[in-house]
Amino acid sequence: MRAAPSPEEIRTRNLAVLLRHVHRDGAVSRATLAERMGLNRSTILALTADLAAAGLVREELPGQTGKAGRPSLVVRPQADRVYVVALDVGADRLAAARVGLGGSVLDRTETTRPSGTFDPEDVIGALVDMARAMTGAAGADAVCVGVGVAFCGMVREEDGVVRYGPNIGWVDVPFGDSMTEALDLGLRVAVGNNANLGALAECERGVGEGLADLIYLHGDVGIGGGIIMGGELLGGEGGYGGEVGHMIVRPGGRACACGSRGCLEVESGELGLIAAVGRTDPVGQAAVDAIVEAAARGDAAAQDALHQVGEWLGYGVANLVNIFNPSMVVFGGVLREIYLASAAQVRSRVAVNSLQAVRDRVRLRTSALGGDSTLIGAAELAFRDVLTDPLQTLARAAAARA
Numbered sequence: 335m336r337a338a339p340s341p342e343e344i345r346t347r348n349l350a351v352l353l354r355h356v357h358r359d360g361a362v363s364r365a366t367l368a369e370r371m372g373l374n375r376s377t378i379l380a381l382t383a384d385l386a387a388a389g390l391v392r393e394e395l396p397g398q399t400g401k402a403g404r405p406s407l408v409v410r411p412q413a414d415r416v417y418v419v420a421l422d423v424g425a426d427r428l429a430a431a432r433v434g435l436g437g438s439v440l441d442r443t444e445t446t447r448p449s450g451t452f453d454p455e456d457v458i459g460a461l462v463d464m465a466r467a468m469t470g471a472a473g474a475d476a477v478c479v480g481v482g483v484a485f486c487g488m489v490r491e492e493d494g495v496v497r498y499g500p501n502i503g504w505v506d507v508p509f510g511d512s513m514t515e516a517l518d519l520g521l522r523v524a525v526g527n528n529a530n531l532g533a534l535a536e537c538e539r540g541v542g543e544g545l546a547d548l549i550y551l552h553g554d555v556g557i558g559g560g561i562i563m564g565g566e567l568l569g570g571e572g573g574y575g576g577e578v579g580h581m582i583v584r585p586g587g588r589a590c591a592c593g594s595r596g597c598l599e600v601e602s603g604e605l606g607l608i609a610a611v612g613r614t615d616p617v618g619q620a621a622v623d624a625i626v627e628a629a630a631r632g633d634a635a636a637q638d639a640l641h642q643v644g645e646w647l648g649y650g651v652a653n654l655v656n657i658f659n660p661s662m663v664v665f666g667g668v669l670r671e672i673y674l675a676s677a678a679q680v681r682s683r684v685a686v687n688s689l690q691a692v693r694d695r696v697r698l699r700t701s702a703l704g705g706d707s708t709l710i711g712a713a714e715l716a717f718r719d720v721l722t723d724p725l726q727t728l729a730r731a732a733a734a735r736a
Contacts, residue, residue: 365406411436418480418716425501425555430464433713451503482716484528484708494525500591520734531711533560541702553669557599583649602647610639644676648683655688666701
């Protein structure tokens with residue numbers, strides 16, 4: 335029989351729950367926290383006092399409420415003092431951000447890279463430089479409580495090993511441990527699949543906020559999928575679920591880096607779009623934007639390419655809708671622009687090839703976080719420790735900085 339939690343365990347759990355509410359919502363009154371958590375106001379007062387003393391939150395009077403009586407103090411996250419470093423490894427870019435508690439992006443940088451095979455040491459060195467620039471820009475009293483990385487491939491999340499990065503040539507690279515050692519902040523670098531993290535970000539802070547069933551499709555050179563069902567991310571037996579980019583939508587079609595042919599990512603992502611229009615542009619956001627703009631100006635080849643790509647994308651979405659019955663499908667990365675320019679074809683294919691019972695209520699939307707969905711997801715991954723045990727995590731981070 336499991337022993338009852340100790341008073342200290344209960345206190346730690348309540349501190350974490352309170353901080354998660356403030357982190358998610360940005361500013362919450364004491365009265366609202368008491369109602370949500372089922373605790374009396376004196377307990378909420380003690381919990382917020384502990385978090386405020388640690389520098390995690392601050393309390394202030396709200397604006398005009400229009401209500402009689404003394405207003406309840408509002409609890410806000412200390413975004414400038416407590417932050418994480420978020421990193422994003424795409425097939426053609428590296429990005430970094432300093433994200434404050436509460437989700438506000440305080441600083442951001444990005445660099446594009448030629449697509450193709452990336453040397454792990456080169457990538458790690460570039461990311462370390464970017465991360466150190468982020469921490470160097472923080473205030474003298476600011477504390478970094480975590481580092482998270484969104485990666486464009488299959489990641490074993492418990493130790494950050496990249497099992498397979500098809501578009502950059504990585505196989506079984508101990509990325510998390512290497513980053514932790516190279517960055518030397520006294521913090522474990524957490525690594526997750528970029529599409530999975532994008533899905534979590536859209537549910538937490540984006541267009542899918544509050545939804546329990548959502549599919550997020552992220553496009554760069556490849557296409558990845560993050561699938562949330564019943565409020566939980568579907569990982570599969572090894573944690574590698576959601577590789578929807580390698581769903582076959584066109585048997586015998588274009589060759590894919592995975593070794594198959596006709597995969598969703600080579601038929602409906604930027605690779606498929608560039609090939610369909612017959613251009614020789616290097617892959618990347620600029621190439622997609624150029625084709626979309628040409629189509630908008632009336633270029634017949636660009637319009638035909640988008641129509642073709644939209645058909646294959648529609649087949650993939652119809653399959654996913656039939657299998658998972660999501661409330662929403664979200665298009666992120668370069669798929670955002672591709673979907674917006676080919677929405678008629680995608681919607682038409684979904685209408686024809688998905689079951690009426692599941693298509694009637696599904697909504698097709700673009701990312702509210704734009705190109706930063708995976709970066710925001712990496713930040714949420716980095717915040718996990720402090721949102722689980724706030725005071726101990728902050729104390730360890732402060733000790734490591736000293």
